Amino acid sequence: MKPPLKIAIAGLGTVGSGVLQLLDRQADVLTQRAGRRIVVAAVSARDRRRDRGTDLSAVRWYEDAAAMAADPEIDVVVELIGGTEGIARGVVETALDRGKHVVTANKALIADNGTKLAALAEKKGLVLSFEAAVAGGIPVIKGLREGLVGNRLERVYGILNGTSNYILTTMRESAHEFAEVLAEAQKLGYAEADPSFDIDGIDAAHKLAILASVGFGRPVDLAGVYAEGIRHITRLDIDFAEELGYRIKLLGIARLTEEGLEQRVHPCMVPRATPIAAVEGVYNGVVAEGDFVGRVVLQGRGAGAFPTASAVAADLIDIAAGRHVPSFGVPAGNLRELPGVPIERHQGAYYIRLMVVDQPGVIADVAAALRDEQVSMESMIQRGRAPGEAVPVVMTTHVTVEAAMRRALARIEALDTVLEPPRMIRIEDF
């Protein structure tokens, strides 16, 4: 049997502790599956005394994670510190510089610097892998990069943020508004005290940028991702969605069109019978559409110490067994730029909800605004009657260009009889 693979873990928070426990509890099966032992030789973390659920007395402790990354005895550095600048990046760069493979769960780092870091790793014949950075325990990177390697993808999309999905699911099930459900999620530990990262689509944008790079063989382009969160979603829109046969999901979508590659994160109206609509609560789901394979759906837990540890372990075993795949499926130097399609040029159908004064002529004015921007209405629902008071009006449109839709919405918003800024949710075509 080959000599043990010696790993160092930088960062022993929730995920780090999960990885330690997995390597401990599964040691025998991992040895069989990798063909050699995987040994934790060093760790670095701020608090040395905290209980991580495993015995670390025989493991070297480092205060300085970068110093650990330079330890000549180590074969692989597992970076679980997080964050895009500062320590995490230094650790990864030092490790690669010193000839060590790197496994990371750091989506921000890979979304920001993935292409450069992959090039550095390849130059040295090393592996930089990040299965845990996208969709937790679901093997999406491996699935796209190796499982569907025979395909050209047309679209890859998914529910990439469990917190947002939990909030949207709970709003629908409990009939509560966004703010209440968010507060409850914070109390339960499903949402951070500062929830912006999750609910404004930033976390999902990081993951989408990585998926798009793996799926379409282009350099990671986080700046090219349009991101819109779920703060503006109301119970009323969720009810209308149900009435129209949809569910509202925060999706990250990368789609190849004739103009180039769309990358966008935003709430979507998703037909209720579609597999992604059935991914509820904290679960994540990723759908890939390939020219040969058709539609493949992967779902599972997108976060949490143990599912994330499962993904880290998969990367470690590949390294231990000597199986190397370029980080993004092809060598970093072969990733080719694809023009990005800005959101203004997105073409799709739209759901629009207005609050209007219930009086004759309102719909005619709205319809005229749509017509003037060549937006074609598909359906309209006006619910309830309350002459002279505010009532909701919902419309769906045929496929239109987003810029035209936005101009039409500006016209509509300017109407005296329209009482609030119109709400717009994109309808994705499945």
Added chain:
Amino acid sequence: MKPPLKIAIAGLGTVGSGVLQLLDRQADVLTQRAGRRIVVAAVSARDRRRDRGTDLSAVRWYEDAAAMAADPEIDVVVELIGGTEGIARGVVETALDRGKHVVTANKALIADNGTKLAALAEKKGLVLSFEAAVAGGIPVIKGLREGLVGNRLERVYGILNGTSNYILTTMRESAHEFAEVLAEAQKLGYAEADPSFDIDGIDAAHKLAILASVGFGRPVDLAGVYAEGIRHITRLDIDFAEELGYRIKLLGIARLTEEGLEQRVHPCMVPRATPIAAVEGVYNGVVAEGDFVGRVVLQGRGAGAFPTASAVAADLIDIAAGRHVPSFGVPAGNLRELPGVPIERHQGAYYIRLMVVDQPGVIADVAAALRDEQVSMESMIQRGRAPGEAVPVVMTTHVTVEAAMRRALARIEALDTVLEPPRMIRIEDF
């Protein structure tokens, strides 16, 4: 760049033609992803003149597939002949004997001889891979063997036969009986003239035996799979399933219990809100439950030339790139026997449907039969009233041992007031 990988394809039916088309159309991306070209150097098929959608004029033709498998110029033999004995097996053995990697879509061959063939391959340092043998284009073998490698599985189950799933879905949607839907499926080409392989659970049993071996690290044991098909499923049972909140699915299930490993293929009552219930029509779906990752669901097209070709391509790229994984996740010599649990010792809940004479005392007799075998009833529905005539009575039970359930059913069948053999469908716990 490394020299091209030279492959030979044995069998140019639907799948073989799909593989040829994929290798032709995706040649440039495959070369990038594999780091070398993949070249079809030889093929064997009965009819040389049929159009396979690609130009084969430069390819060596063999009448005799086994002779082709011995061709010293070939690096990999792709076996797409099918069938467990005879030509297919000979081709695979010859290829391995002569030092060639093998990729096959042949589930019967792997379910019957997989462990032996894997051992032969490993002895020679060769790869024997069969992603295409289970669930078509869905990367389930790679998903279990590599993506979830950090887990001990508790259960793996799935919809493994698209024909049966299509029939059950259509029965529910069209309100037609089994025989009509089967005839229609045969007309559409979704079912064979002799449909037994699909609808009696044999095909699913082959796939389950392979999944169980990969998932639980034990030698393939097709003989240990209990298989029951869908011929006895009626519209009436589908309606009752809906009423009880279930859907009826033909599942293949491998589950580790305290007694050993259950391997069973049979119709199941599946709660409607569970992901596997949403896998409809010809789609396949596989669910793995791991101790760290939790529940992971993979779904997609389980058959067809192009999805199957996608799986074959994934195996070829791994070989081309020099990535070797033992066929069943661990070396064949390390697969360890696990005691099988015969179906009579299965413990679960049951759905029972009787046709009884609508007269006083019938339910009391049935209840007494259940009590005498210690089977505990959970619910009962008697629909409609027709004094003196036949009416359906449906019961669900609490968890019980199958042997006791069968004895109770024998007692019930013997009652004068019970007009037809009772129908029994297992309820799976999710």
